[in-house]
Amino acid sequence: MVSDDPQTPAALLTMHGIVKQFPGARALDGVDLDVRAGEVHCLLGQNGAGKSTLIKVLAGAHQPDEGQILIDGEPVTIASPVAGLKLGVATMYQELDVVDGLSVAENIYLGHELAKGGFSQRRAATQNTRKLLARLGHGGISPHREVGTLSAAGKQIVSMARALSHDARVIVMDEPSAVLDSEEVANLFRVVRDLTAQGVAVVYISHRLEEIRQIGDRITVLKDGRTVASGLAVADTPTAELIRLMTGRNVEFAIPRRPAVPADAPTLVRVDKLGLRGSFEDVSFEVRAGEVVGLAGLVGSGRSEIVETIFGARKATAGSVEIAGRTLRAGSVPDAVRAGVGLCPEERKSQGLLLDEPVYRNITLSTFARTANGGFLDEGAEKREAREQITALDVRPADANRAARTLSGGNQQKVLLARWLVHGCRVLLVDEPTRGVDVGARAEIYALIAELTAKGTAVVVVSSEIEEVLGLADRVLVVSEGRVVHEGPSSEIDEHRVLDLVMEGSAA
Amino acid sequence: MSEHDVTAPVPDADESARVEKASAAAAEGGGNRWSPLKGSSGRNLGLVIALVLLGVVGVITAGDRFLSIDNTLTILRLAAVLGVLSIGMTFVITGGGIDLSVGSVLGLASVWATTVATQTMAQDTHWIVMVFTALAVGLVAGVVNGVLIAYGKVVAFIATLAMLVAARGLAEIIANRQTQTVKVPEFIAFFRADVLGVPKIVWTFAIVAVLGWILLNRTTFGRRTIAVGGNPEAARLAGINVKRHTMYLYALAGLAAGIAGVLMLARTTAGSSTNGQFYELDAIAAVVVGGTLLAGGRGTIVGTVLGVLIFTTLNNVFTQNNVSSSAQNVAKGVIIVVAVMLQQRIAERSRAGT
Numbered sequence: 001m002v003s004d005d006p007q008t009p010a011a012l013l014t015m016h017g018i019v020k021q022f023p024g025a026r027a028l029d030g031v032d033l034d035v036r037a038g039e040v041h042c043l044l045g046q047n048g049a050g051k052s053t054l055i056k057v058l059a060g061a062h063q064p065d066e067g068q069i070l071i072d073g074e075p076v077t078i079a080s081p082v083a084g085l086k087l088g089v090a091t092m093y094q095e096l097d098v099v100d101g102l103s104v105a106e107n108i109y110l111g112h113e114l115a116k117g118g119f120s121q122r123r124a125a126t127q128n129t130r131k132l133l134a135r136l137g138h139g140g141i142s143p144h145r146e147v148g149t150l151s152a153a154g155k156q157i158v159s160m161a162r163a164l165s166h167d168a169r170v171i172v173m174d175e176p177s178a179v180l181d182s183e184e185v186a187n188l189f190r191v192v193r194d195l196t197a198q199g200v201a202v203v204y205i206s207h208r209l210e211e212i213r214q215i216g217d218r219i220t221v222l223k224d225g226r227t228v229a230s231g232l233a234v235a236d237t238p239t240a241e242l243i244r245l246m247t248g249r250n251v252e253f254a255i256p257r258r259p260a261v262p263a264d265a266p267t268l269v270r271v272d273k274l275g276l277r278g279s280f281e282d283v284s285f286e287v288r289a290g291e292v293v294g295l296a297g298l299v300g301s302g303r304s305e306i307v308e309t310i311f312g313a314r315k316a317t318a319g320s321v322e323i324a325g326r327t328l329r330a331g332s333v334p335d336a337v338r339a340g341v342g343l344c345p346e347e348r349k350s351q352g353l354l355l356d357e358p359v360y361r362n363i364t365l366s367t368f369a370r371t372a373n374g375g376f377l378d379e380g381a382e383k384r385e386a387r388e389q390i391t392a393l394d395v396r397p398a399d400a401n402r403a404a405r406t407l408s409g410g411n412q413q414k415v416l417l418a419r420w421l422v423h424g425c426r427v428l429l430v431d432e433p434t435r436g437v438d439v440g441a442r443a444e445i446y447a448l449i450a451e452l453t454a455k456g457t458a459v460v461v462v463s464s465e466i467e468e469v470l471g472l473a474d475r476v477l478v479v480s481e482g483r484v485v486h487e488g489p490s491s492e493i494d495e496h497r498v499l500d501l502v503m504e505g506s507a508a
Numbered sequence: 509m510s511e512h513d514v515t516a517p518v519p520d521a522d523e524s525a526r527v528e529k530a531s532a533a534a535a536e537g538g539g540n541r542w543s544p545l546k547g548s549s550g551r552n553l554g555l556v557i558a559l560v561l562l563g564v565v566g567v568i569t570a571g572d573r574f575l576s577i578d579n580t581l582t583i584l585r586l587a588a589v590l591g592v593l594s595i596g597m598t599f600v601i602t603g604g605g606i607d608l609s610v611g612s613v614l615g616l617a618s619v620w621a622t623t624v625a626t627q628t629m630a631q632d633t634h635w636i637v638m639v640f641t642a643l644a645v646g647l648v649a650g651v652v653n654g655v656l657i658a659y660g661k662v663v664a665f666i667a668t669l670a671m672l673v674a675a676r677g678l679a680e681i682i683a684n685r686q687t688q689t690v691k692v693p694e695f696i697a698f699f700r701a702d703v704l705g706v707p708k709i710v711w712t713f714a715i716v717a718v719l720g721w722i723l724l725n726r727t728t729f730g731r732r733t734i735a736v737g738g739n740p741e742a743a744r745l746a747g748i749n750v751k752r753h754t755m756y757l758y759a760l761a762g763l764a765a766g767i768a769g770v771l772m773l774a775r776t777t778a779g780s781s782t783n784g785q786f787y788e789l790d791a792i793a794a795v796v797v798g799g800t801l802l803a804g805g806r807g808t809i810v811g812t813v814l815g816v817l818i819f820t821t822l823n824n825v826f827t828q829n830n831v832s833s834s835a836q837n838v839a840k841g842v843i844i845v846v847a848v849m850l851q852q853r854i855a856e857r858s859r860a861g862t
Contacts, residue, residue, distance in 0.1 A: 313745055337747030345745055352745065354738040356805060365735060365746040369728045376727055419746065 010073065012037040012201050013058075013089070013170050018067035020053055020225075027053040028064070029225035033203075035170060040192060040202045042212045042234070044246055045222035045438075051205055054222070055172050058203075059091040060084035082111075090163030091172040096155045098162075100148030105129040107147050108162045132161040135198075136191050153184040160191065164200075171195065172203040177211055178435060181298040181464065182499070189215050207438060208465075209239050221245040243439050255471035256450045258292075265289045268324055268458040269427055271310060275318030279305040280482035283319070285475075287427070287458040292449065294473030294490065295462045296498050302482040303462045304346050307429040310460070311343040312336040323427060337366060339427075342420030344413070346431040346462075352416045353404045360386035360400035363418045389418035394444065410441025417448060428452060431462045446472065466495045478502060551799045554850065555814035562821045570828035579824065581707065587820040588713035589614075589771045593784075594791040594798075594812050595720040596764025601792070601800050602724070602807025603757040604737035605657065605664040609671035610765040610791060613649040614784030616679040617642040617769030622688040622779030635695035642773070643766040649675055650762015654755030668758075672788065679781035688779040699774030709771050716767060721809040733757065737804025793840070794819055797847040818843075 011034040020028040028050045035041045045051050056062040058069075060078035069076055071087055078084045084091070098107050105125045114121040114128070129143035138157045141150070147158055156176060163171045173192075177185045192202055192215055206212060212219065216234040220227060221242065229245050265288040275281035280302035287293045295303040308314045310321050315331025322328070323339040345351035353362055363386040364371065371381045386400050393414040395407070404415060413433060420428055430449070434442045449459055449472060463469045469476060470490045478486040478493075478501045486493070486501045566574035573579060593610050600607045620626065621642040630637040649671060656667040690696055699708045724730035732753050735743040744750045765784075772783050796802055797818065798811030819840065826836045 311745070333744055334747050334749055343745055350739070351741045353742055354735055354805065357734065357738060361731070365742070365748075368731050372728045375729065377731060 011035065011070070012072065014068075014070040014073075015054075015058070016068045016070070018054065018057060018064045018069075020050075020057060020062055021065050027225055028057070030227070031067070031222065031225065032227045032230055033220050034231065035201045035203060036218075037169070037201050038196045038199050039217040040196055040204050040215050042216035042219045043203055043205045043222065044209075044212070044219055044242060049222040049246070049438075050225040051222055052174070053225075055091055055174060055203070055205070058084070058089055058170075058172060060089075085166045085168070088167060088169035089172070090166055090168035090170070092156070092159045092163065092174065092176060094174045094176075094178060096152070096159050098147050098155050098158050101146065103144050103146055104133075104141060104150075104158055104161075105143035107158050108132065108165050110162070112166070128165065129161065132164050133157070135164065135194075136160055137194060138191075151184075152179040153187065156180070156188065157191070160195075168200065170201045170203060172205075174205045175207065176204070177206055177208065181300070183298070185211070209242060209439075212242075213239075246439060255446045255468075258450050258453060258474075261288055261291045261453075261474055265291065265456075266324075269310070269460070270322040271319070272322070273319035274306070274309060274316055274321060276302075276305055276309050276314055277317040279314075280309075280479070281318065283477075283479075283484055285477055285484070285487065287460060289426075289456040289458055290453045291475070292453055292459040292461060292473045294469035294476045295460065295479055296466050296469045296476055296502075297479035298464075298502055301479045301502070303479045304431050306479065307343065307431055307460055307462055308345075310336070311341055311429055313343070313345075337423070340423075340425050341427045341429065342366070342423060342425035343429045344416045344420070344431060344433060346435070348409065348412050348416060353412060355405040356403050358401045359390070359395070359404055359407070359415055362404045362415050363389055363400075363422055366419055366423045385422050386418070389421055392421075393418055393448065408438070408441075409435075410437040410445075413437055413445060414441070417445070421452075425457065427458045427460075429460045429462075432464065433461065434463070434465070434468065466498050470495065470498070480504075552808070552810055552814060555798065555811060555818065558847075559814060559818050559821065562818060562825060566821065566825040566828065569825065574825065574828055579828075581710070583817075583820050583824045584710045584713075585707060585775055586823070587816050588709045589768050589775065589784075590787060590790055590794065590820065591713045591813060591816040592716045592764050592768040592771060593787055594794045594816050595716050595809060596761035597788075597791040597795050598720065598798075598800055598807050598809055598812045599724065599733055600664075600757050600761045601795050601802060602737045602804060603733045603754065604740060604804030605754065605757060606668065606792070607653065607758060607761045608665065608668040608788050609649065609653060609675060610761055610768075611784040611787035611789075612672045612675035612679070613646055613762055613765040614769045614772060614787060615781055616649065616675040616682075617645040617766045618773050618779040618783045619679040619683045619688065619781055620645045620779075621769065621773060622690055623682060627691050630692045630695070635692045635698065638690075638692060638695055638773070639770050642769040643763060646762045646764070646766020646769060647759060648762070650759040650765070651755065653762065654758030657758060658751040658754040676781065676785075679783075683779065683781045685781060690773055690777045690779070696774060696777055699771070709774055712767070712771060716764070717809060717813050724807060724809055729753075729756070734805060734807070737801075737807070739805070790819060793844050797844060 013035040015031060015033040018028050018031040019026070031050065031054055033054070043051055043054070053062060057064050058078070060081045060083050063079070069078060076087055078087060078089065099110065102110065108129050109125050114125045126143045130139065133139050133141050133143070136157055141154060141157065147155060150158065160171065176188060180188060192204070196202060204212070204216060213234060219229070219232040219234055219237065219242070221229040221232070223246060267286050268289050269287040271283060271285050274283045283306055285293060295306060297303045305314060309316050312328060312331055312333045312335060320327050323336070323341060326339055328339060329335040349355060354365070360383050361368070364382040367385070368377060368382055371378045371385070383400050389395070390398050390400060395411050395414045395418070404412060407415065433445050433449070437445065449461070453459055461469060461472050470493065473490045476486070476488065476490045476493060476498070477484050478498055480502045485504070593614065597607060597610060621638040626638055626641050653668055653671050656662045657664045701708055703711055724733065732743070732748055735746070735748055736750050736753050740750050768784070773779055776783070794815035795812050798808055798813070798815030800807040800811060822839065822843070823836060826839070
């Protein structure tokens with residue numbers, strides 16, 4: 001643990017007064033950051049606060065308009081990502097930049113292949129790779145293994161090894177835990193601690209405050225492109241204070257309490273012995289109008305596949321799904337949508353949005369044919385419907401014509417929810433509703449789910465955050481290795497019990 | 509810049525000013541309802557300028573010969589065949605696909621419409637039989653492509669490459685490698701006749717282009733095309749039948765090839781198995797130069813029409829100046845690369861603006 005006394009270790013990396021102007025928006029407006037050797041420095045901020053731009057400046061992908069960057073007290077210019085690597089700054093982006101078809105060693109030395117006279121030195125690369133992987137405590141991964149066959153956690157290790165192969169002294173990790181389950185996160189933390197013990201500084205970005213508590217030494221908070229607090233010691237800063245700094249207001253970080261589901265509420269969803277070969281089997285449950293059912297489980301347990309199969313995005317190999325008494329055609333999304341089922345998928349960008357299309361067209365993607373007259377679009381009506389939802393859900397900026405790409409994660413999620421609100425679905429399936437969503441928008445999404453159930457919508461929630469599932473759901477299904485290992489009211493189970501059940505299930 | 513230098517504005521006011529500015533920029537960039545150059549006015553303007561410059565070069569080098577009404581109509585007649593083909597291609601490419609077979613299908617349609625059997629039938633009943641034959645051949649070939657790609661899961665490049673070879677071969681078999689002249693005078697008479705001084709071949713292109721523009725920009729079909737090309741998984745999870753729509757897109761391209769076949773017959777008065785050779789490449793080039801994204805998700809009919817006119821005018825200027833066709837091809841290659849590079853510049857700039 002690094003003490004908060006500014007005298008002790010000199011700053012390894014200092015950014016001072018960084019300004020980055022984009023046409024129409026000032027992404028960074030005076031950011032300060034100082035990172036010391038051997039610490040985990042957490043960068044906090046809501047989506048759109050400027051974190052991504054800041055790390056791109058640090059990586060050399062963007063050039064700052066104003067401000068200074070110092071490494072070891074020396075002013076430097078990071079003109080390109082290559083220059084950044086030479087200066088010892090390596091970045092692990094959220095979408096891991098590994099090449100699936102190449103081997104572990106080839107990935108690690110990608111761009112700086114070990115070669116002599118034009119011939120690659122495969123043996124040297126293999127040996128160094130072994131050393132790097134061992135240094136990360138993953139000597140078990142073969143340098144020859146194809147990266148595509150590794151899990152997300154394994155790919156992350158490869159990405160980290162690549163950073164080390166550049167003799168990185170500062171490693172920036174952009175939401176490294178987003179794709180990991182809790183066991184893998186624990187492993188990641190161990191690796192991070194090993195790295196910092198070796199004097200490497202880690203700039204750690206995450207939306208999960210509890211993680212920052214576990215791994216962070218100091219925190220810098222960004223808001224609207226400015227540093228609002230820097231060098232806060234993690235140990236002395238209460239969570240409520242962090243939320244206040246990030247959002248500029250006091251948010252009750254709680255999930256709204258909902259009244260109990262009335263006893264006479266009709267059953268809207270009836271899932272009967274549903275199965276998908278190689279993924280899950282024998283899943284049966286019911287959801288009543290106004291009820292929230294949560295699916296808890298690890299990444300890869302089959303929980304996402306279950307909701308996707310209910311929705312018809314995957315074709316069930318066994319069992320059936322009934323919506324309000326009507327059996328859905330297996331593997332037909334249009335049939336599910338007609339029956340009033342909506343899905344907010346796990347991967348917003350790759351599964352949900354047309355990134356270059358305007359927000360309103362993303363909102364009306366399921367309904368534009370209904371609004372149309374004899375095949376001719378009614379864009380006026382579409383925009384009206386979209387604007388109503390933009391106002392109701394407080395999508396920011398409130399501009400229906402803006403490309404969906406330019407919105408923050410939380411606002412993109414709101415756009416997806418708005419799509420099904422316009423559609424007027426009776427059954428809403430939400431997969432990871434708050435992944436990569438900042439604290440403020442999170443509370444809004446929780447409130448929205450509560451509002452929907454009050455109107456009689458049946459909701460199925462999938463989330464990696466067990467607390468979230470337990471908080472949102474009336475009933476919880478614990479999924480492990482493609483089987484439902486527990487079903488019961490969420491009030492009768494706690495996080496530890498869920499984890500135990502998950503572990504038991506995987507051991508079996 | 510100066511706005512931010514003003515001393516201590518209220519943070520909220522600052523924020524809203526920023527949002528306002530950004531949305532004003534977005535409104536400028538696109539989304540205005542009525543402009544036919546919708547969302548890409550800058551890019552289309554560039555194409556118009558290129559076309560005008562070509563015209564200037566034509567006038568300087570060939571003078572009155574280039575400027576004459578006859579020559580202008582020749583350019584338009586030549587543009588019509590490629591143009592109709594390219595409108596169909598615009599839909600396929602916007603939908604995230606590619607169709608290499610349209611040139612061959614054009615050839616096959618022209619041959620089938622001029623077989624002895626078809627022409628006899630046409631003489632007995634009406635010349636429209638020839639038109640229907642060509643359209644049906646194009647449509648069927650397109651449906652075959654579409655079914656193979658959408659339901660048979662054959663990669664579009666391969667499926668349509670196979671159709672390219674097969675359709676050309678079938679045309680040769682049917683025509684026995686002979687040129688079949690159109691023997692129904694009413695057919696030629698109809699399409700060559702002028703309306704308001706403009707031949708019907710050119711009118712057909714204009715009508716197809718207008719219908720194509722409406723279909724792409726104003727109908728659910730167009731919206732689905734953009735969605736399927738932009739993000740097929742998102743389209744699928746929003747309830748769009750992506751496979752069926754993909755099939756429709758290739759059927760449409762086939763139909764367009766059939767129409768182009770009819771125009772080719774009207775222009776050359778002959779059905780030949782070599783009709784439309786390499787037209788698929790010209791069509792793809794015109795579409796891409798026009799500003800349609802080869803990766804899908806964004807398409808422009810106006811751009812495609814301008815792209816077609818640019819290529820056809822270029823050919824004409826070269827021919828007027830007796831430049832060899834080999835040199836023409838080299839120039840075309842250079843133009844494709846330069847145009848696409850310029851486009852990427854513009855696209856990057858407009859993206860940075862949002």
